Amino acid sequence: MARLRDYIGLLIFSILCVSALFMQSHSFTDSYIVPKWLITLFVFGGFVLYCTIAIWFTNSIKVNMFLVGIVLIAICFLQAVLGLLQYFTVCYSPSIYKITGSFDNPAGFSACLCIGLPFIAFLLLKDNKRYIHLIGWIMGIIIIVAIILSYSRAGIISLATISTIFLYQRLIHRRMLRFFLLAGLVALILGCYWMKKDSADGRLLIWQSCINMVKDSPWMGHGLGSFEAHYMDYQAEYFRIYGQQNRYAMLADNVKHPFNEYMGILLNFGIIGLLILCAFIFLLIYCYKLNSTIEKKIALYTLISIGIFSLFSYPFTYPFTWIITFLSVLIIIREPIEVFFTVSWRKNIACAFAIVCSMIGIYKLVERTQAELEWGRISKLTFSDSYNEALPAYEELEKVLVDDPYFLYNYAAVLLEKKQYNKSLEIALQCRKYWADYDLELVIGEIYQQLNKLKLAEKYYNSASMMCPSRFLPLYKLFYLYKTNGEKERSLAMAEAVISKPMKIKTTTIRMMKREMEREIQKMNMSIKLE
Incomplete structure (x- = not known):
């Protein structure tokens, strides 16, 4: 038995x-x-x-x-x-x-x-x-x-x-x-x-920005989930201070991990959390030596x-x-x-x-699993443009996944696609509390642009550009924002920035953006001559 x-x-x-x-x-x-x-x-x-x-x-x-x-x-x-x-x-x-x-x-x-x-x-x-x-x-x-x-x-x-x-x-x-x-x-x-020197240097940038986070709350840390909630803001601040011509600018990406678990503990729980970990390690060594x-x-x-x-x-x-x-x-x-x-x-x-x-854990887990499966199902509906069926399900799921930034981002993007801008903004800003992210900044910027709040749209597009200086999409969106607002000089500057920016990864999409900006500059120059 x-x-x-x-x-x-x-x-x-x-x-x-x-x-x-x-x-x-x-x-x-x-x-x-x-x-x-x-x-x-x-x-x-x-x-x-x-x-x-x-x-x-x-x-x-x-x-x-x-x-x-x-x-x-x-x-x-x-x-x-x-x-x-x-x-x-x-x-x-x-x-x-x-x-x-x-x-x-x-x-x-x-x-x-x-x-x-x-x-x-x-x-x-x-x-x-x-x-x-x-x-x-x-x-x-x-x-x-x-x-x-x-x-x-x-x-x-x-x-x-x-x-x-x-x-x-x-x-x-x-x-x-x-x-x-x-x-x-x-x-x-x-x-x-x-x-992989570039990748290694990129991690040095991440750790440098993490140290700046630690300085703001060294002893107790920023709390659980602080890396996702705040890191990209610190990376953006780094490039505001040192400029987008910094050697790390081409290496910076949309980061989701600190690439160092000890740094993660330091960010979440501060020096006290790290000391507790060290004490636990010493306890393990002591127990090991008692009877090896x-x-x-x-x-x-x-x-x-x-x-x-x-x-x-x-x-x-x-x-x-x-x-x-x-x-x-x-x-x-x-x-x-x-x-x-x-x-x-x-x-x-x-x-x-x-x-x-x-x-209790198994009960909560069953509830979460059902929510995750339902989210997986309705996210596929959005690919087939079945928004009328998907949106009520998203609203119901929000009660369970209210603190899941990935769900909130997906929900905000679906609402934006459906042109429900006010609700989309509400969900996106809720998501922003848990997640500082390049793609989320672009979504919030797009929502504000659709709501004709151009200054706020500009703020979020600029934030996205600072988070990942090698990306073209924020500059591209800023060009059309300024063009819509009748700011010719600023739109021209953005077009020139897109054309002159070096490509980190050469893609057809970026080449098309550059050619489009060249045509826009030609049109603007022609209109200036006619004036």
Whole structure:
């Protein structure tokens, strides 16, 4: 009976990990991340209920780490194989990138592989059978090759750092080899910088603007969701101060992540939040040293891998990262947890609390899932111009998704298309509280222009231009705004700005804009001569 209970737990854990790695559905507006989160949270709620009931009635639950390791290695291996099949064009990749696996970009793909890789070391150290070692090495090499071919610099650096730590500990009496190992790691990091220098410099701009945000609220931070709510305003302010001829102007883009999880903590919770994280890390190290085992060592390697990846990317956007982080922390602090649950009243309170939270969480999750599915359905109706059917559904969904900036943006854009300008403005300004975004600025500018509030339209078009100085559309819209308002000199200046602006990415749309502005200048010059 006990063995059956443990196998059921392992099965639920396997479903949890598979959901977090492979779940995707075009029934949602976001086909990749949202389905993973919704299904993972639903399975996690069930898993917590199962474990809580098992602990309550049996006082403990045994975890076979060897089987858990095999599950993690197997699903990471399948993800790596999927990525390699995409790379060699055997499987279709829906992205502009050659390798994404079941994700929307290489960051999520490589993050999950880097997180799962240390468990192969656990497999090799825990079992001495030759065929197990052979299978482990083959899987490990395939996962490593997939990480490298994804060209994810965060993944490559994380992989190299873990490998360096692993080898460094085994070269105790070989100082020269240790030196070359560390030198090689430094060279690799520098090489990753030069591999995509423009992208790396773009991240330097992001971090510089983030530091300016931190300065405004260093101790307590700006609150949860502050990066989305305020970052692009700070980026725009940077270019107002240093000008659009700054070396970062061509690199600046519409940013949705700080590309550094620690910076995200600093922005949201300030120095106090970062100190709490540091204290928690020291607690983990203390628990690790109390009783160092192979399981704890692998858990520590996994957390280091996640920590290194977090310096350059956003692994916690994906549910698999949270699952493995949670698992690794539980492995390291296992003894204190067992001591805590030896006291009956503590165990009862903790179990009751977990059950109540799980039940409430699952109820809220079902409500959210229904809303997300409905949003996915009605968003497709707008493509077929079925606005009369879609708009009442949007209005109803607003009650559930009232604080979701992506939904509010979509709703505002639909209302704008339907020419309901006042309602569209109301929704767009509500969205602006949660989200500072280049595209949103253009939508608000367009609404104000349609409402004949030209000064406000100009303000938002200029804001969009400052957020992303390399973009042409704000200048193009400003040209027609000034032309409509009869401001010939200013419209001429905008037309010349569009023509003279260098193209970051050469597209047919931008070339057409430039030719259109050339024709407009010719017309304006002709009209001046006639006058």
